[in-house]
Amino acid sequence: MFAIIVGTHGRFSEELVKSCEMICGEQKNVRAVTLVPGEGPDDVVEKYKKAIAELDSSGGVLFLNDLFGGSPYNAACRLVIENEAYGIVTGVNLPMLIEMCSAQMMDDGSDIHALMDKAVEAGKNGTQTFHASQIVDDDEDLL
Numbered sequence: 412m413f414a415i416i417v418g419t420h421g422r423f424s425e426e427l428v429k430s431c432e433m434i435c436g437e438q439k440n441v442r443a444v445t446l447v448p449g450e451g452p453d454d455v456v457e458k459y460k461k462a463i464a465e466l467d468s469s470g471g472v473l474f475l476n477d478l479f480g481g482s483p484y485n486a487a488c489r490l491v492i493e494n495e496a497y498g499i500v501t502g503v504n505l506p507m508l509i510e511m512c513s514a515q516m517m518d519d520g521s522d523i524h525a526l527m528d529k530a531v532e533a534g535k536n537g538t539q540t541f542h543a544s545q546i547v548d549d550d551e552d553l554l
Contacts (some may be wrong), residue, residue, distance in 0.1 A: 412440060412467045412468040412469060412470050412473055412515065412518055413440075413466040413468065413471045413472065413473055413515060413523070414440050414441075414462075414463065414466035414467060414470075414471070414472045414473070415438075415440065415441040415442070415443070415472075415475065415508070415511055415512065415515060416441075416442050416443075416444055416445065416459060416462050416463070416466075416472060416473070416475070416487075417441070417442070417443050417446075417474070417475045417476075417503060418443075418444040418445075418446070418447050418455065418458075418473050418474055418476050418477075418479055418483035418484075418486070418487060419443075419445065419446070419476065419477040419483055419503065419554055420445075420477055420481060420482070420483065421445065421446070421447065421479070422445055422447075423441040423445075423477060424443035424444060424445055424477075424503075425445060427443070427503065427505060427508055428441055428442075428443045428503055429502075431505060431508045431509055431512060432470035432486070434477075434509060435509060435513070436510050438469055438512055440466050440515060441508075441512060441515075442462035442466060443463065444458045444483065445458075445460070445529050446463055446481075446483050446486075446524060448487065450509050451482065452482045452485050452486040452489070453486075455482060455483055455486035455487075456486045456489055456490065457463075459474075459486060459487060460490070461488075462488065463503065464523055468496075470496070470518070470520070471494075471496035471497055471498070471522075471523045472494070472496065472497045472498075473497075473498055473499075473500065473511060473526050473527070473530065474487040474490075474497070474498070474499040474500070475500055475503040475508060475511065475530065476499060476500070476501045476503060477501070477502070478502075479501040479502075484499065484516075487499050488542065496522075496523055496525075497523065497524065498523040498524070498527045498532060499527075500527050500531055500534070502534055502541060503534070504531050504534050504537055504538070505537065506534060506536065506537025506538075507530050507531075507533045507534035507537060509533070510529060510530065510533030510546075511526070511530050511533070513524060513527070516527055
């Protein structure tokens with residue numbers, strides 16, 4: 412099984428995991444890691460290591476971070492560079508996390524590269540637009 416660690420600035424990761432659990436139920440192999448004011452990348456690395464120790468990471472670790480180049484991302488890079496079974500996806504959103512939790516439950520043995528691709532696709536597909544101009548009036552089509 413692969414582990415999921417959501418690492419973000421502030422409490423965003425905690426709330427994202429809570430929202431996911433509202434929809435999918437309790438997630439036992441997912442952890443939220445926060446970077447709060449006064450902390451730096453070294454603090455986040457230690458939090459990541461603690462989370463990994465608590466999780467089943469036999470199938471790797473997928474880090475879902477908020478911002479490319481931010482401190483949570485940079486801290487994850489320090490761990491990913493040392494382990495081929497670890498990977499990072501940035502731009503975490505709720506559809507991405509839900510999809511990864513579903514993939515985790517299915518546990519089809521996907522490698523970290525396939526999981527990262529699935530996460531990116533889910534994140535993109537979860538971003539949609541809507542505007543009133545998109546509504547088609549069926550009565551106008553008949554004229």
